[in-house]
Amino acid sequence: MTTNTGKSLPTVARIFHALSEETRLQILEHLKEGEQCVCDLTGVFKTGQSRLSFHLRVLKEAGLILARPEGRWVYYSLNADAVEELQEVVNSLKASSYRAAKRGCCP
Amino acid sequence: MTTNTGKSLPTVARIFHALSEETRLQILEHLKEGEQCVCDLTGVFKTGQSRLSFHLRVLKEAGLILARPEGRWVYYSLNADAVEELQEVVNSLKASSYRAAKRGCCP
DNA sequence: TTGACGCATCAACTTTTGTTGTTGTATTAT
DNA sequence: ATAATACAACAACAAAAGTTGATGCGTCAA
Numbered sequence: 428m429t430t431n432t433g434k435s436l437p438t439v440a441r442i443f444h445a446l447s448e449e450t451r452l453q454i455l456e457h458l459k460e461g462e463q464c465v466c467d468l469t470g471v472f473k474t475g476q477s478r479l480s481f482h483l484r485v486l487k488e489a490g491l492i493l494a495r496p497e498g499r500w501v502y503y504s505l506n507a508d509a510v511e512e513l514q515e516v517v518n519s520l521k522a523s524s525y526r527a528a529k530r531g532c533c534p
Numbered sequence: 535m536t537t538n539t540g541k542s543l544p545t546v547a548r549i550f551h552a553l554s555e556e557t558r559l560q561i562l563e564h565l566k567e568g569e570q571c572v573c574d575l576t577g578v579f580k581t582g583q584s585r586l587s588f589h590l591r592v593l594k595e596a597g598l599i600l601a602r603p604e605g606r607w608v609y610y611s612l613n614a615d616a617v618e619e620l621q622e623v624v625n626s627l628k629a630s631s632y633r634a635a636k637r638g639c640c641p
Numbered sequence: 642t643t644g645a646c647g648c649a650t651c652a653a654c655t656t657t658t659g660t661t662g663t664t665g666t667a668t669t670a671t
Numbered sequence: 672a673t674a675a676t677a678c679a680a681c682a683a684c685a686a687a688a689g690t691t692g693a694t695g696c697g698t699c700a701a
Binding site for chain 2: 436437439440441443444446447448449452453455458459460461504505507510513514517518520521522523
């Protein structure tokens with residue numbers, strides 16, 4: 428069997444989908460500097476709050492970020508564990524070092 | 535500056551988008567075993583040829599796979615370089631080890 | 642307790658993706 | 672030449688994702 432992570436296909440697809448949008452990548456970039464609340468991010472991105480809220484939800488549902496509500500605010504941060512797991516998923520994409528002999532449908 | 539790969543945001547988003555669909559992940563999984571032509575894959579996935587052709591194009595345009603036309607067939611294979619670059623992109627998602635002091639919009 | 646703030650969520654809409662069947666173009670075989 | 676094969680690409684449609692503005696709810700300050 429090919430090297431595979433424990434994650435299901437839909438789960439992996441969902442993680443990559445969360446990463447497939449520029450705004451969300453920028454959000455992650457910002458979160459690398461530490462916890463931020465939504466108002467921090469609306470300030471940085473100069474965009475509607477509901478739009479950010481939407482993207483944060485996508486990231487959260489993929490498990491890539493964590494939400495920590497505190498009083499009136501919600502602080503978001505990178506989920507370091509998820510990023511590590513993602514690294515493993517990407518590792519598993521590498522071709523097997525021993526290539527199987529070419530199987531042939533084609534003469 | 536935060537660790538960043540040389541890749542542009544749209545390029546990175548496009549790569550992740552290519553990885554965000556189950557069929558495409560399965561295609562990559564198969565290509566780990568070596569080069570395959572489209573007819574190999576239609577055999578495996580028991581699906582329409584145009585559908586596979588579509589997904590292969592998405593993967594190819596993201597740079598994740600390579601196409602090698604030979605006569606009547608086109609052989610697809612993993613682009614190992616692209617996977618390595620992807621690993622770097624994912625590495626760069628990790629939080630900076632020294633977290634910046636919490637900046638405050640919020641009292 | 643009233644009002645302002647921070648955020649999620651919804652509804653209506655636009656845009657982007659994915660599917661299916663069809664057609665077109667090489668290429669090989671007869 | 673003709674026919675069959677392997678594939679890409681298109682058109683028409685269906686489904687999913689993203690945007691925007693409005694609404695609602697909890698929390699804090701006055």
